Amino acid sequence: MPKHEESQEDTKMEEEEEKVEFVQCRFKTNIKNEDYHVEEDIIDISSQTTRKMLTKMIHSLLDNDIPKKTKFEFLINGRMLRGTIAEMMKLMNLSNDEIVEITYTFAMHKPKEDEKIENDEWIKVIKSIFVFEERKKPGAFAAGFFDGTVKLYDEEGEVVYNKQLHEDVVNDIIFQKESKDNWSLITAGEDAEIGFHKLSREDGEIKDRRIATILQQANALSFCPTNSEMITLAGNDTLLKIYDSSADVLAKYQEKETTSHKRTKTTVAYLKPVAKIGGNSHPVNCLKWINNSEIVTGGYDHALRIFNVDREELASSIFTNNKAITCIDSVKDNVLVGCEDHAVRLWDIRSNSTDPVKVFKGHNGWVSSVQMNPSSDYHFISSAYDSRTLVWDFRCDEPLYKIGLSPAEKIFASSWNSSSSIISGGDTGMLQVHKVKSTD
Numbered sequence: 001m002p003k004h005e006e007s008q009e010d011t012k013m014e015e016e017e018e019k020v021e022f023v024q025c026r027f028k029t030n031i032k033n034e035d036y037h038v039e040e041d042i043i044d045i046s047s048q049t050t051r052k053m054l055t056k057m058i059h060s061l062l063d064n065d066i067p068k069k070t071k072f073e074f075l076i077n078g079r080m081l082r083g084t085i086a087e088m089m090k091l092m093n094l095s096n097d098e099i100v101e102i103t104y105t106f107a108m109h110k111p112k113e114d115e116k117i118e119n120d121e122w123i124k125v126i127k128s129i130f131v132f133e134e135r136k137k138p139g140a141f142a143a144g145f146f147d148g149t150v151k152l153y154d155e156e157g158e159v160v161y162n163k164q165l166h167e168d169v170v171n172d173i174i175f176q177k178e179s180k181d182n183w184s185l186i187t188a189g190e191d192a193e194i195g196f197h198k199l200s201r202e203d204g205e206i207k208d209r210r211i212a213t214i215l216q217q218a219n220a221l222s223f224c225p226t227n228s229e230m231i232t233l234a235g236n237d238t239l240l241k242i243y244d245s246s247a248d249v250l251a252k253y254q255e256k257e258t259t260s261h262k263r264t265k266t267t268v269a270y271l272k273p274v275a276k277i278g279g280n281s282h283p284v285n286c287l288k289w290i291n292n293s294e295i296v297t298g299g300y301d302h303a304l305r306i307f308n309v310d311r312e313e314l315a316s317s318i319f320t321n322n323k324a325i326t327c328i329d330s331v332k333d334n335v336l337v338g339c340e341d342h343a344v345r346l347w348d349i350r351s352n353s354t355d356p357v358k359v360f361k362g363h364n365g366w367v368s369s370v371q372m373n374p375s376s377d378y379h380f381i382s383s384a385y386d387s388r389t390l391v392w393d394f395r396c397d398e399p400l401y402k403i404g405l406s407p408a409e410k411i412f413a414s415s416w417n418s419s420s421s422i423i424s425g426g427d428t429g430m431l432q433v434h435k436v437k438s439t440d
Contacts, residue, residue, distance in 0.1 A: 023047050023085060024099045027058070031105060035064050042099055047086035054081070058104055071107035073393075076100060080396035108379060110401050111391065111422055111434035115157055121145040123425030126413040127173040129183070138421040139177075142185065143413075143431060144170025150187055152199075152206065157433065161199065161206045167191040171235075172221045176228055188218040188233060196245060196271075212250055212269040214243060220297075222289040232295055234284035240297060240307055241273040279305050279314030286328040288335070296335055296349065298325025304335060306349055318347060318354055329380070331372045336380060338367030344382045346394065362390050362399045368412050375419035383414040389424045403434055 022044045029037060038061040045057075055072050074081040076088050085100070094100065125144040140160075143151050148166035150173065151159050166189030174186040181201035188194045196212035217235045224230040229246045253269035282300035289295050294315070295307045304318040304325065320339065327338040333350040334357070342363045345356040365385030373379040379400075383389040387408045390399040403422065414424035422434045 021047060023089065023096055025085075026099055026101050027061070028101055028103045029105065030103060035066060036062065038062060045085065047089070047096070048084045050084055051081050054102070054104070071109070072104045073107045075103045075105070075395060078395060080393060082396065082398065108391070108393070108400060109437040111403055111436045113403075113432065114421070114435040115433040117153070117157055117431040117433070119143075119145065119151075119425075119429035119431065121147045121149060121429050122412070122427050123429060123431065124170055124412050125173050126415040126423050126425055126431070127175045128415045128417040128423070130174070130176045138417040140175075140183075141415065141417050141423060142173050142175040143425060144173050144187060145429075146170075148189060148191070150185070152185075153431075157431075161208070163208065165189070165195055165197075166193065171219050174221050174223055174231070176223075184228075186221060186231065188221050188235075190217065192217040194218055194221070194233065210268055212245055212253070212271050214271050216241065219283065219285055220287045222287050222295065224289050224292060226292055232287065232289055234280070234287050234297055234299075236283040238278070238280040238282060238284060238299075240277040240279070240284070240287070240295060242275040242277075242309065243271050244274050245271065275309070275312050277307050277312050277314065279307060279317075285324075285326055288328050288330050290330040290333075290335070290349075296328060296330065298328050298337060300324050304337065304347060304349070316349075318349070320345070326367055327370050329371050331377065336370045336372065338370045338382060338384075340366050342367060342384065342386075344370055344392075358394070360392055360397075360399075362392075362402075363388060365410070368410070369414045371414065371416055373416055373419050381414055381416065381422060383411040383424055383426075385410040387411060387426070389414050389422065391422075403432075 024042050025045045026040055026042050027038050051074050054074050058072055077092055081088055123143055124146055127142045129140045138155055140154050146169050148168055148170060149164045150170060152161035154160050165187050168190035170187055170189055172188045176184045178184055183199040185197040185199055194214040194216055195210055198209045198211055200207050218233040219235040221233050231243045231245055234240045250269045253271055280297060280299060280301055284297050284299040287295060287297040293309050297305045302320045302322050302324060305314060306316045308315040323339040323341050325337055326340055329336045333348055335347045335349055337345045342365060344360040344367055346358045347356050363384035363386050367382055367384045369383040371381055378394045380392050381389055387404060389403040389411060391401040392399050408426040408428045411424050411426040417423050420436050423431060425431045
């Protein structure tokens with residue numbers, strides 16, 4: 001056979017192999033509500049079917065009156081469908097002779113802009129109030145500014161506390177609810193001071209009482225997930241430091257020497273670390289207490305460092321191939337890492353691999369913030385110096401949604417406020433709030 005004819009025949013065979021007209025599929029779901037369950041029969045579906053077409057198909061297969069606006073996402077072997085079924089099968093090396101299982105689940109609704117709150121100063125950090133139970137409705141939140149001011153906002157977005165707590169940039173905040181009208185607030189500033197405050201609502205006003213101070217520069221704060229009185233911090237001196245802020249310790253450090261033999265009580269305790277752990281070789285940008293005995297840090301030494309608190313030592317390091325780490329969050333044994341090269345990476349710290357589980361590319365600037373959705377095992381947000389906050393799903397290679405912060409050039413902070421609201425802020429001083437509608 002002449003070579004040109006052989007080449008034409010090979011090309012024709014390749015085109016026939018790539019062309020898949022119909023595939024056999026079976027639908028499954030992880031939705032608990034039985035009203036959304038279809039019969040798990042094998043059906044023939046066009047290989048050019050998209051998720052929009054699959055959504056219409058699920059609606060037609062359900063013999064009940066579910067809302068027509070209900071949207072679904074579709075997963076094949078745990079990966080979210082984008083494009084056509086044929087494209088996904090080719091990407092995953094699936095044969096058209098196989099029965100393809102398609103799992104459908106509720107799709108996250110696109111976040112809708114709800115409110116803009118103007119401020120005169122750049123926003124450095126945003127922290128939603130932490131409570132030890134799942135919340136589906138937005139709560140109070142705190143914002144730290146470049147001029148050292150900290151503002152607290154109530155559930156309606158109204159300022160209820162406005163005070164300059166630092167002489168320089170507010171680098172990080174811990175904001176926790178203790179009871180209905182009582183909160184704790186810890187702030188770290190570039191002015192080498194960390195302040196512990198007890199806040200209480202009295203006669204409609206927020207009263208502020210500083211109970212402790214740490215004379216230490218810190219870029220990041222975190223607390224033990226089962227004991228919020230144990231605080232860890234790190235900053236430019238590279239050391240990981242752990243502090244106990246329990247009542248007994250506060251009482252101890254509220255004593256101040258006035259002479260060589262006399263002591264007097266003060267209202268503010270100047271705390272000293274209960275542990276100092278070395279291991280970072282450059283300033284630390286971010287950290288997270290991921291369980292009772294482990295803390296992870298990231299910074300300019302291009303490495304994730306995992307520290308064992310019980311043994312007070314560096315346990316392991318994962319190097320990022322010359323990429324500075326700018327922000328961190330964690331879920332179980334997985335650590336989300338934002339980097340200066342515009343990417344977000346997911347690492348499994350229990351694996352022996354130094355390679356990330358997944359790399360998420362969607363930003364065009366330095367990633368400044370990453371945070372998991374507090375009510376989801378799959379969704380997270382990331383913000384960057386490209387004026388964008390992206391909403392992601394671990395099971396998808398591209399962002400689900402892009403939220404702009406116009407006219408900002410840089411977003412320095414973003415936070416989930418429960419699972420139903422996203423707050424972001426940056427170099428315009430504008431706090432932008434997006435509502436996220438429930439998926440069920």
